[in-house]
Amino acid sequence: MGYTLNFAAVWRSFDQLLEGLLLSLGLAFVSIAIGAALGLLVAFALTSKSGWVQRPAALYVTIIRNLPILVLVLFAFFALPQLGVRLGKIQSFIGVLSIYSGAYLAEVFRAGLLSIQKGLTEAGLAIGLTPTQIRVSIITPLMLRNVLPSLSSTIISLFKDTSLAAAIAVPELTFEARKINVESFRVIETWLVASGLYVATCSVLAALMRVVERRLAVPR
Amino acid sequence: MPMASISPFLDQLWIARFVILKGLGATVSISLLAIIVGSLLGVLVGLALVYGNRILRLIVRAYTDFIRGTPVLVLVLASYYVLSTVGIELGPFQAGVLALAVFCSSHVGEIVRGGLQAIPVGQTEAAKAIGLTFGQTFAYVLWPQALRQFLPAWVNTAAEMVKASTLLSVIGVAELLLRTQEIISRNFMSLQFYFFAGLLYFVINYGIERFGKYVERKTAVPS
Numbered sequence: 001m002g003y004t005l006n007f008a009a010v011w012r013s014f015d016q017l018l019e020g021l022l023l024s025l026g027l028a029f030v031s032i033a034i035g036a037a038l039g040l041l042v043a044f045a046l047t048s049k050s051g052w053v054q055r056p057a058a059l060y061v062t063i064i065r066n067l068p069i070l071v072l073v074l075f076a077f078f079a080l081p082q083l084g085v086r087l088g089k090i091q092s093f094i095g096v097l098s099i100y101s102g103a104y105l106a107e108v109f110r111a112g113l114l115s116i117q118k119g120l121t122e123a124g125l126a127i128g129l130t131p132t133q134i135r136v137s138i139i140t141p142l143m144l145r146n147v148l149p150s151l152s153s154t155i156i157s158l159f160k161d162t163s164l165a166a167a168i169a170v171p172e173l174t175f176e177a178r179k180i181n182v183e184s185f186r187v188i189e190t191w192l193v194a195s196g197l198y199v200a201t202c203s204v205l206a207a208l209m210r211v212v213e214r215r216l217a218v219p220r
Numbered sequence: 221m222p223m224a225s226i227s228p229f230l231d232q233l234w235i236a237r238f239v240i241l242k243g244l245g246a247t248v249s250i251s252l253l254a255i256i257v258g259s260l261l262g263v264l265v266g267l268a269l270v271y272g273n274r275i276l277r278l279i280v281r282a283y284t285d286f287i288r289g290t291p292v293l294v295l296v297l298a299s300y301y302v303l304s305t306v307g308i309e310l311g312p313f314q315a316g317v318l319a320l321a322v323f324c325s326s327h328v329g330e331i332v333r334g335g336l337q338a339i340p341v342g343q344t345e346a347a348k349a350i351g352l353t354f355g356q357t358f359a360y361v362l363w364p365q366a367l368r369q370f371l372p373a374w375v376n377t378a379a380e381m382v383k384a385s386t387l388l389s390v391i392g393v394a395e396l397l398l399r400t401q402e403i404i405s406r407n408f409m410s411l412q413f414y415f416f417a418g419l420l421y422f423v424i425n426y427g428i429e430r431f432g433k434y435v436e437r438k439t440a441v442p443s
Contacts, residue, residue, distance in 0.1 A: 003305065003306055003307075062426070062429075063422065065429075066379070066421070066422045066425035066426045066429060067383075067418055067421055067422055067425070068382075068383035068384075068385075068386040068397070068421055069383070070386040070387060070389070070397065071386060071397060071414065071417060071418050071421060072418075074397075074401075074414060075414040075415070075418065078404075078410045078414065079410040079411040079414045079415070080411075082410060082411040083411065160289075160290070160291035160292075161291070162291075163291035163292075163293045163294055164291075164293060164387075166293065167293075167390060174291065174293055174294055174297070177294070177297075178297065181301060187301045187302055187305040188302050188305055188306070191294065191297065191298035191301065191302055194294060194298075195286070195289075195290040195294055195295075195298065198289055198290050198291060198294060199285070199286055199289030199290060200289075201289075202288075202289040203285075203289065
């Protein structure tokens, strides 16, 4: 093969990679936070008895989950301006990832909501809470505890999706890695380090979620 | 969209029909190849994770964790650029399919592992008690039950692969998304043609999703 690994060029630009990683994490954090709020509302809509509430929510989840996220990213950035919606690349990507996260998290939350016994709602009503109060103070916290394991894998998968922002030149980790790759020609080294950073971040995220899971575990 | 813009879009769609069909064909062949190669590899990964000795398990675990921790786009880019650097001359198509197959193998591996581990130990013990060899136990007792467990998840993975095939556009593989971008660069109808591409992807994936639900019903253990 005659290829000797030389990481010097990658270490010289390591700051760039770290800045990219920071931006990836920022994109993920903001989008997942918005997506979680959206997903929670949609999950309540999905479990609603009224068809007028349930059907639009189900339509949203079905459409988004069956579209490739890259098509959504390109659509938002290149096609929406034709409708007069002009967003910066970061805003446009956050918008897309939020809507995308919303659909996936809604499914996670819906499964959680279905696992909660009806007696809790009845008990809440009996002590005079309104349905909204019951959702906010009883059902949502319990549901979140129950779904933590699948929530964790969804969050990690959504974090990895931030790499698609590179397609519209958002300077996150994948984009920075590509840039270093082109400038230095240290192809193997660049991709090894970039993947390493992703893998490490995912492991840290998984470990953090496991700690939260253990702390919040319903005592038996 | 104002009504006036529908007719020029249909004209452009007619002009681009063969380009779109070619892209669709590429998307389908990329996905099929990735699923077939990835599943074969994935079954091996799953078997190694369950039945391998300590060293093999460690190596395969590291492989799946590494692949699952890396975004698919990074796998695609790395596969394309790294392989040519080390002297393996693969075109973007082959490199891209390889990356997707590797990605698929890590998912299928975990699905197979989960399916096999969900079977109670008593089943293996019972098989041993009636004198079956390990091979027979696996073929007649474990595998059929695991298959039933993982078919629905496997169909989902197929839909994932169709979605992931769009990433090959980034390394210049002329699948549906790149063909769509080419068409848009000629007629500037980004709204209409991205929408149309989205519609095609939706139809394919929704079909796979329905098929998955059907398989789930068919393979469910009657209760």
